Amino acid sequence: MDIDLQKQYERLLTAYIEDQREDYLYGAQQLSKWIMEQRIPPEEIVNLHYRFIKTLLPDLPESVKNSFDILIEMMIGYGVAYQETEKLATRHRELEYEIEVAVGMQQTLLPEGPPTLDGVDIGVLSVAAKRMSGDYYNFVDHGKHHLGVAISDIIGKGIPAALCMSMIKYAMDRLDDQPLSPSEILKDLNTVVERNVDPSMFITMVYGVYDSLNHRFRYATAGHEPGFFYQASNDQFTDMETQGLVLGVNRDVDYPEYTLSLEENDAIILFSDGMTECRIGGEFLTRENLQEIIHQYLHLPAMEAVNQIYHKLFELADYKIADDQTILIIKRTESSSGAE
Missing domain, CATH: 1.10.1240.30 (KaiA/RbsU domain)
Structure with missing residues (x-):
């Protein structure tokens, strides 16, 4: 001493x-x-x-x-x-x-903002429940007016989820300018995950390709929360069809593909399960309740809409987030330079 x-x-x-x-x-x-x-x-x-x-x-x-x-x-x-x-x-x-x-690394993996696409308005928002998120989204330019859109939920948190997210991101970077279908893309990503990710971790995903010339959205899903398809003509929401095993469980998996045609002011709403697992008054938010909230703000520009939807849910949930929340809106606008 x-x-x-x-x-x-x-x-x-x-x-x-x-x-x-x-x-x-x-x-x-x-x-x-x-x-x-x-x-x-x-x-x-x-x-x-x-x-x-x-x-x-x-x-x-x-x-x-x-x-x-x-x-x-x-x-x-x-x-x-x-x-x-x-x-x-x-x-x-x-x-x-x-x-x-790891948090900084996660931020670099996400796009800086939604891309511009003729005749289409895109908005996206992702909020982590804690410091690190298990949600991921990405956009891939496939060229010839085709834009790839992905939302993923990594079943796991923290640094392992961040590392897994980076692997998914770099696997998707190989897809630029490749004319692969959504089902082929999920099949390719499933092989990557199955070979490289710990068996205790799984990844859900929806991958779609938007054709801005014909305004068609082709998509496939891997165990992900079904999105909504909003049709302005009858002012109704329908659940998007989903069928496909989560990524990383089995190497030999086929992912069925679906197609939606969008008219003016129609919209596709994709989201992670953190949106529907939001608790309001002690009860989980129903998909019908979520549709009602989305409908209140769907007339706004897409980026403003996703922000308003999130803040409304945050308020209803007494300013508490139990799980990561991601929402993405693709809305066909009235003005379009593409041909039907």
Whole structure:
């Protein structure tokens, strides 16, 4: 132990024994902070105190002196626990740094914003329930007025989900300018996931390709939450057909493909299950309730609509998010340069 610290402690103890002033106790508090910063074990302080007491109070009964032996032994246990706590605190700081790096990495994996497409208005919003998200979305330019759209939910959280997300992202980067169908794309991604992802992790996904010339949306799903197809002509929502096993379970899986034709002001709404698993008044939000909320804002520009929908759900859920929430709207606008 530092000799200056020993002298300072001795002066403080001597002064307080002679005169029990409040400022000496305050000095002890300040000295204890410095001792903790120096990570001095508590048994060393007790031992130091005992040595000075024997010098300052030589007539102290032997029984009192002996009692310090018990106190020192107990403080040794506290000292070991303190050191373990310090190790845990250091590891916690390291993990916090690693998480910050992973959060930053996740942000770079997501598109900066929705792309522009003739005759189509696109809006997307993804909000993590915690610091890291298990939801993922992406856009892929297939060329010739064809835009790929993906929403995925990684069943798992934290850094493993972020690593899995990066793998999906880079696998999808290979799809640029390739005329693959949505079912072929899911089949290809399923092979990647099955080979590289831990069996305890699964990935749901919907992948679609929007043809902005003919305003058709071809899509396939892999165990993902069914989206909505809104038809402006009758002002009605219908559930999108879905059939397909989650990615990564089995290598030999076929993914059925479906096609939707959009008229003016029709919309496709894709989302993660965090939207329907939102709790309102202790009950899960029903798909019918979600349709009603979406309908309130569907007349707005797509980016504004997804923001308003999210904030409405956030308000109804008493400003609590139980799961990551992602919503994507593809709406055919009135003006279109494409041909039917």
